[in-house]
Amino acid sequence: xxxxxxxxxxxxxxxxxxxxxxxxxxxxxxxxxxxxxxxxxxxxxxxxxxxxxxxxxxxxxxxxxxxxxxxxxxxxxxxxxxxxxxxxxxxxxxxxxxxxxxxxxxxxxxxxxxxxxxxxxxxxxxxxxxxxxxxxxxxxxxxxxxxxxxxxxxxxxxxxxxxxxxxxxxxxxxxxxxxxxxxxxxxxxxxxxxxxxxxxxxxxxxxxxxxxxxxxxxxxxxxxxxxxxxxxxxxxxxxxxxxxxxxxxxxxxxxxxxxxxxxxxxxxxxxxxxxxxxxxxxxxxxxxxxxxxxxxxxxxxxxxxxxxxxxxxxxxxxxxxxxxxxxxxxxxxxxxxxx
Amino acid sequence: xxxxxxxxxxxxxxxxxxxxxxxxxxxxxxxxxxxxxxxxxxxxxxxxxxxxxxxxxxxxxxxxxxxxxxxxxxxxxxxxxxxxxxxxxxxxxxxxxxxxxxxxxxxxxxxxxxxxxxxxxxxxxxxxxxxxxxxxxxxxxxxxxxxxxxxxxxxxxxxxxxxxxxxxxxxxxxxxxxxxxxxxxxxxxxxxxxxxxxxxxxxxxxxxxxxxxxxxxxxxxxxxxxxxxxxxxxxxxxxxxxxxxxx
Amino acid sequence: xxxxxxxxxxxxxxxxxxxxxxxxxxxxxxxxxxxxxxxxxxxxxxxxxxxxxxxxxxxxxxxxxxxxxxxxxxxxxxxxxxxxxxxxx
Numbered sequence: 001x002x003x004x005x006x007x008x009x010x011x012x013x014x015x016x017x018x019x020x021x022x023x024x025x026x027x028x029x030x031x032x033x034x035x036x037x038x039x040x041x042x043x044x045x046x047x048x049x050x051x052x053x054x055x056x057x058x059x060x061x062x063x064x065x066x067x068x069x070x071x072x073x074x075x076x077x078x079x080x081x082x083x084x085x086x087x088x089x090x091x092x093x094x095x096x097x098x099x100x101x102x103x104x105x106x107x108x109x110x111x112x113x114x115x116x117x118x119x120x121x122x123x124x125x126x127x128x129x130x131x132x133x134x135x136x137x138x139x140x141x142x143x144x145x146x147x148x149x150x151x152x153x154x155x156x157x158x159x160x161x162x163x164x165x166x167x168x169x170x171x172x173x174x175x176x177x178x179x180x181x182x183x184x185x186x187x188x189x190x191x192x193x194x195x196x197x198x199x200x201x202x203x204x205x206x207x208x209x210x211x212x213x214x215x216x217x218x219x220x221x222x223x224x225x226x227x228x229x230x231x232x233x234x235x236x237x238x239x240x241x242x243x244x245x246x247x248x249x250x251x252x253x254x255x256x257x258x259x260x261x262x263x264x265x266x267x268x269x270x271x272x273x274x275x276x277x278x279x280x281x282x283x284x285x286x287x288x289x290x291x292x293x294x295x296x297x298x299x300x301x302x303x304x305x306x307x308x309x310x311x312x313x314x315x316x317x318x319x320x321x322x323x324x325x326x327x328x329x330x331x332x333x334x335x336x337x338x339x
Numbered sequence: 340x341x342x343x344x345x346x347x348x349x350x351x352x353x354x355x356x357x358x359x360x361x362x363x364x365x366x367x368x369x370x371x372x373x374x375x376x377x378x379x380x381x382x383x384x385x386x387x388x389x390x391x392x393x394x395x396x397x398x399x400x401x402x403x404x405x406x407x408x409x410x411x412x413x414x415x416x417x418x419x420x421x422x423x424x425x426x427x428x429x430x431x432x433x434x435x436x437x438x439x440x441x442x443x444x445x446x447x448x449x450x451x452x453x454x455x456x457x458x459x460x461x462x463x464x465x466x467x468x469x470x471x472x473x474x475x476x477x478x479x480x481x482x483x484x485x486x487x488x489x490x491x492x493x494x495x496x497x498x499x500x501x502x503x504x505x506x507x508x509x510x511x512x513x514x515x516x517x518x519x520x521x522x523x524x525x526x527x528x529x530x531x532x533x534x535x536x537x538x539x540x541x542x543x544x545x546x547x548x549x550x551x552x553x554x555x556x557x558x559x560x561x562x563x564x565x566x567x568x569x570x571x572x573x574x575x576x577x578x579x580x581x582x583x584x585x586x
Numbered sequence: 587x588x589x590x591x592x593x594x595x596x597x598x599x600x601x602x603x604x605x606x607x608x609x610x611x612x613x614x615x616x617x618x619x620x621x622x623x624x625x626x627x628x629x630x631x632x633x634x635x636x637x638x639x640x641x642x643x644x645x646x647x648x649x650x651x652x653x654x655x656x657x658x659x660x661x662x663x664x665x666x667x668x669x670x671x672x673x674x675x
Contacts, residue, residue, distance in 0.1 A: 051644060077365040084361045088577045088586040089405050090388050094381060100364050101377035108370055108622055112606040121608060146577055204584050320368025323429045326486025331611035371607060371618040378621050
């Protein structure tokens with residue numbers, strides 16, 4: 001609609017879905033032993049399903065990754081939810097509310113996928129609330145102006161999609177299927193962010209400055225969303241072999257940068273990197289790496305909003321305890337009366 | 340209250356209800372409920388937008404939905420006080436939603452054949468949504484009323500708190516009465532018996548006691564609590580800070 | 587309580603599994619399913635089933651359950667030669 005090219009991403013989701021169905025139709029000569037069977041299925045690009053045997057480390061890696069992903073969706077409701085009450089038009093209010101609602105839905109799909117691995121949602125929520133499991137650090141940055149809602153849509157959701165589209169091909173069936181659903185819904189999220197920034201950038205000088213300021217603040221944290229550089233990434237190699245992960249952190253980061261440069265041109269907004277330039281030889285852009293020390297500090301809990309985000313989640317959970325207890329008690333009474 | 344005032348009343352009820360429900364986002368007792376409350380807020384917001392656009396056309400001064408939502412002061416809003424009350428705990432929110440949605444359901448149902456075709460068209464769409472809001476809120480009121488001791492106390496307290504504000508839904512207004520006699524719109528005061536019957540049934544199933552009616556005279560639409568000005572200050576702050584800007 | 591959710595996408599199609607959700611009872615599960623899984627008009631009918639009520643075949647029994655069907659090709663219509671000119675068969 002603005003000449004920005006999101007279609008290939010959606011096409012990738014569709015092709016992942018087609019491949020999933022095609023691979024399912026292939027006959028696989030499975031090995032006799034459990035590990036052999038698992039390896040053959042993964043090698044054939046078929047899916048491991050919940051009751052299949054799987055290596056314990058594979059299960060643990062998936063639980064950690066899917067849970068972190070689910071937690072990120074739930075915590076991720078807060079920075080944008082912060083602007084629902086002040087959205088500057090009724091149309092924007094409706095779009096933003098629908099978007100934040102989607103995030104709750106995505107969190108639910110992902111918790112459901114994690115539960116197929118033999119862990120309950122209650123346990124996962126406990127681990128989020130007591131800090132044993134993490135969520136994406138990006139949500140520890142504040143949304144200071146309305147333009148931040150645009151920047152989150154364009155950059156944060158954009159980075160999330162680049163990260164997530166390959167997960168539609170993940171070897172674990174429930175995760176792959178959840179991601180296909182999530183990615184299809186997410187494409188509207190990125191577009192609404194792009195549209196907000198485009199409108200601001202072509203509005204009054206104050207609006208344009210607001211848009212540029214938001215991009216300046218969200219650019220490097222968005223680059224950091226892809227995780228530490230490949231050399232320092234602890235989980236990458238094994239996850240690649242298991243086909244949980246399909247590309248390295250640096251490959252995905254590069255893809256994201258290349259995608260954004262063209263779109264920033266259409267937005268008429270500047271990416272805050274003086275060293276960003278096209279490298280003819282590599283056929284890719286050179287760019288400045290984000291501050292990974294800052295990333296590690298934020299992951300460890302020292303970001304600008306870590307306390308608020310966790311406190312907000314804890315409060316919602318504890319404030320709702322009496323409601324959940326009432327619903328349980330009522331259901332038990334009814335079940336007893338029905339017998 | 341003129342015809343425009345009547346339409347604005349319906350629109351503002353929905354708009355302010357949506358604004359309050361939106362405040363729950365990311366704060367609900369359960370993730371599934373977060374999604375449900377957002378759905379209801381989106382329904383209310385959708386109705387508000389259609390009716391505000393129509394009110395602007397009826398008025399004939401070229402005001403858009405956003406002009407009406409963002410550039411009126413509290414005393415120009417026509418919503419009932421019920422919708423502007425703070426969310427309170429989940430029980431208060433459900434009491435507010437039950438009382439509002441039963442009223443809206445009846446109003447929309449009866450508006451389908453009225454002479455004002457625009458209102459009739461909005462009502463035809465909105466009544467299906469309201470049926471869901473009634474279902475959702477009444478099931479929660481029953482669940483909380485007949486749940487634990489604590490939830491019963493909270494739910495009863497919520498009903499007691501909100502009840503005095505329900506009178507205003509059925510305000511009798513001479514202009515509206517005249518328009519309803521002409522078949523143009525529905526006179527809300529005629530909805531009261533059906534509303535009471537529906538609400539009574541829910542409260543009874545929830546093992547809750549209906550509070551006694553107050554003798555105080557009915558507060559007219561346009562009169563508000565302190566809560567509305569605060570709600571609007573937040574809702575309008577960004578829009579008003581950039582006069583004439585597009586978003 | 588965990589419920590599995592099945593949705594009929596359109597008339598004429600079977601219900602298919604779409605995921606799961608939590609609810610204290612079936613009545614609420616049904617309503618939650620509507621909000622969680624049909625926000626984009628994905629369905630015309632919903633089933634919810636308590637996850638504990640589902641009895642599943644085990645992957646270990648896969649061969650015993652499904653392999654015997656593999657050599658009964660006569661169950662499939664393409665097994666049969668249809669003489670040329672035979673219509674409507």
